[in-house]
Amino acid sequence: MTSDIQYPDNFIERLHAVWGEGFLSPGGPEEVHEIVRDLDLVGKTLLDIGFGTAGPAITLARELGAGLVVGIDVEEPLHRHAIAMVDAAGLSDRVDLRLVKPGPLPFEDASFDVVFSKDSIIHIPDKDALFAEIRRVLKPGGIFAASDWLSGEGPDAEAALKHMGGHLHFEMATAPQMEKKLRDAGFENVKSVDRNAWYAIVVEEELRTLERVYEDLVAKVGKEIVDPWLQVRRGAAKAVQGGGLRPTHLRSTKP
DSSP, rough: OOOSSSSHHHHHHHHHHHHOOOOTTTTTTHHHHHHTTOOOTTOOOOESSOOTTSSSHHHHTEEEEEEEEEEEEEEEHHHHHHHHHHHHOOOTTEEEEEEESSSSSSSSSOEEEEEEEEEEOOOOOOOEHHHHHHHHHHHEEEEEEEEEEOOSSSHHHHHHHOOOOSOOOOOOOOHHHEEEEEEEETTTEEEEEEEEHHHHHHHHHHHHHHHHHHHHHHHHHHHHHHHHHHHHHHHHHHHHHTSEEEEHHHHHHHH
């Protein structure tokens, strides 16, 4: 993730209007459940990479029984919003959110049972270094379970991605590339699950939601901000429907 602010307050406000309080990407608590499907998290210690505004961390602790969720992110506005969410949920004793600098993870070897991330790895340029760090901080037998925005393959997918725009900094990869990076980092049982068909339906509802809340958003953050962003969201929908943007679940195990 870069050091400049990609998630100012007005952007957080817009994303919450589409995806719900505490979430900066689609699916809400139900998608968190899907990412960790079949994993027993009760009493476990988790690392949440890119905690956003804490919706996933709260879900992991409150609904899935994680004993401790340690979240890291790099932007102060996110940290401020997330801390307020955790305090309001009464989970400050089980959700520990830390503002960190990009780079090596600030944890001892074998510190976590599970490393989780929801749609934030796209922001991290050096995924090889990240996966090596994730493997390092996992306990033997620990699980990496994540979702991320991946790209499709081939000229049609590349053409579809050209519909996307906006201010966010992305470093995208395909599912085979991500699987190879995980194996190269020393992970076993590497698999990915394509969620493009699911999101192609969801993104249409997101656009309808934006149309419903358009006037409220304009009143809060201004037409000059909302209108270009609405075009970005329409471009993202085209990228999904054209197969260029492919939300994907990733899962692997540290030997």
